[in-house]
Amino acid sequence: MKKATLLLALCLIVLLTLPVAGAAIDAVGRGVTVLVDGAAPESFSNAYITDEGVTMVPLRALAEALGFSVRWDQETRTVSVISGPADAARSAVVVLDPGHGGLSTGAGYGGAAEKDLNLSIASQAAALLEEAGLTVYMTRSGDEDVDLYERTVMAAEWEADLFVSVHCNASVIYPDAEGIYTAAFSEDTPGWTLAETLRETMMAATGAGDMGTEARPNLAVLRTAAMPAALVECGYMSTPAELEKLVQPDYQAKLARGIADGVLAYLEQESAPGRILE
Template sequence: MERRPRRRLLLHGLVGLALLLADLPALASSLAAWRITRQGALELRTSPNVSLQAFFEAGTRLRGPRVWVDLPGAPSRTRSIRGSGDVREVRIGRPTPDTTRLVLEFRPGTELNPADLRLVGTAADRWRMDLRGLSRPVLLGLGEGDIEGSATVAYSPPAPFPTSGAPLSADGLPVVPRDRFKVVIDPGHGGPDPGAVGIGGLRETDVVLDVSLQVARLLQARGVQVVMTRTSEVDVDLPPRVALANRVGADVFVSVHANALSMARPDVNGIETFYFSSSSSRRLAGSLQGQMLAVSPGSPDRGVKAGRFFVIRRTVMPSALVEMGFVTGGLDSPRLANPAHRRRLALALAAGVLQYLGGR
């Protein structure tokens, strides 16, 4: 299920929620620059595609709350930086030999609601957290390094994409001219946003990422250039997903999701695909829908429908959003939890994309 544009990485208590992309070797700190803006936002620039963990600890009567972020790679030196406003101190530490820790310690009495602290990846090397609740603004100049740097907007994972199980074969899939087409695959949700959670704790993010990674490999095997909005459990807001697709000049955009209803309604199952308005998007959606139904016997056909989801409404190329079944459905959920069925869905989606490209 798609979500509205929002910022994500909730920090609760001492529990860290990881934003995962491909890990870099821990040879040097992946923290390139940081700053706290006058408006009260923490901004980070890191090495592209790294893992982050963020934490929150409530304050006491004598000590203010703390927020810290752990990154791979050791810092060149540990240090403390005097803060300003409600920020008492910023520390760069090394809790383990291969970890950098950026700690923001706030003054006693500072009120921070952990539910409002959301760290979001705005690009493969950029992160932002709004520190809502600060009453005294931070002075200019609190930070280190060049925060602007060279921005990385597109996520460009190495080929082949990692995926579980043995690689699928593209034999039998439609053939298109090699190196002519570019496709963006958008696995919905991710990181601390699991999407829908269904029977047996089945999470939408796990299903759609597994399928999407396999679709990417299949399309690559047919000579299609593939760009993914995420390649692991990282949360990417909706506008950057759209910006990525529009920026790289994709021929096709496919957002991959799984549906949900109430856990009390396991009788509701089925596959549906959405498009926004254009006839080309309608044809793309129809191709994807037909292929998914072919590998899901008995699953109801909920149809090809016009929808106003952000990612298909704002992309400029033919776009579709697929719902591969209900994680709350008595029929669909066991299938979506089955790696063999997810492989069949990956083949179906790859076939649907190739069928559309071949008919252009």
């Protein structure tokens, strides 16, 4: 944060020296010359001195010239000056894809259908992300059949920044497999980073075990997504102890929190230019 402090100090110096500059240019009306790093940008041409002798400088122009960004909240009439450029993370478009639906039930154990668990978890994650200010679309919001290829076509039409497919796992080989598993098309891609981030945040939110992240180039949604894409498996329905957790609303809420945290963490990493002030 050293640079931020420096810039803030600079900001204050500019403001403090204004009265002096103002006095010097009073002859040319009520205009004020504002120098930023020695130059007088055009965007400050509307700085002026009021009848009461108060020097007015456009805040947005000044903040942005110094590498800050400005947010205005109409409801509370609050101006916020934030270090770093505008927060790209908060304007992202996210697509959540609850796996299966309709006739495609996915895995089925103990009377629970995977399609229902997926929808419940994804819907809650969508609500959390909307609360955080993101634009969220779901490939289905009810118990409908959605073609596998249609899912990523929709995401492209919505101009999504990222795509997360939500599933629950099953294993016929390991009867006691437990934990979070995520997948991406291949390693060394943004999708891989997204998949690894999601696995970490989902484990942190639930306390579930680690089943790793894998490259799955044959999965249709990962192969056809035009944006960073990951698939998450929330746990093993084939393992009775984990199924018992997966059907509980409380546990589904934790999984949703983990997914939302992962999406937000990934977007924050991606908007890394905001970090130059750290």
